[in-house]
Amino acid sequence: MIASPSEIAALESFFASITIPATLKLNPAIEITDLPTFVRSNIQKIKEGIMAEAVARPRYDDLLLIKEILTQQSATVQQ
Numbered sequence: 001m002i003a004s005p006s007e008i009a010a011l012e013s014f015f016a017s018i019t020i021p022a023t024l025k026l027n028p029a030i031e032i033t034d035l036p037t038f039v040r041s042n043i044q045k046i047k048e049g050i051m052a053e054a055v056a057r058p059r060y061d062d063l064l065l066i067k068e069i070l071t072q073q074s075a076t077v078q079q
Helices: 005-016 037-049 051-078
Strands: 024-026 030-032
Touching: 005 037, 005 051, 024 051, 037 051
Parallel strands: none
Antiparallel strands: 024 030
């Protein structure tokens, strides 16, 4: 399993507690153009275990990176 149920629940809780922007640039090469759908669908697929680990691991890592970026952006705005 890629993440424990509590880790997945924590991600779900985080994303449910914020307004997810429409787009987000993860790095210079990757921009997600429908971020709410990306987050929702990948969390669901990871929870259901329907992706191969070779696919699920990078998606989970992307979700953690998205959380980190959005948390940093929020902290910057609040300062």
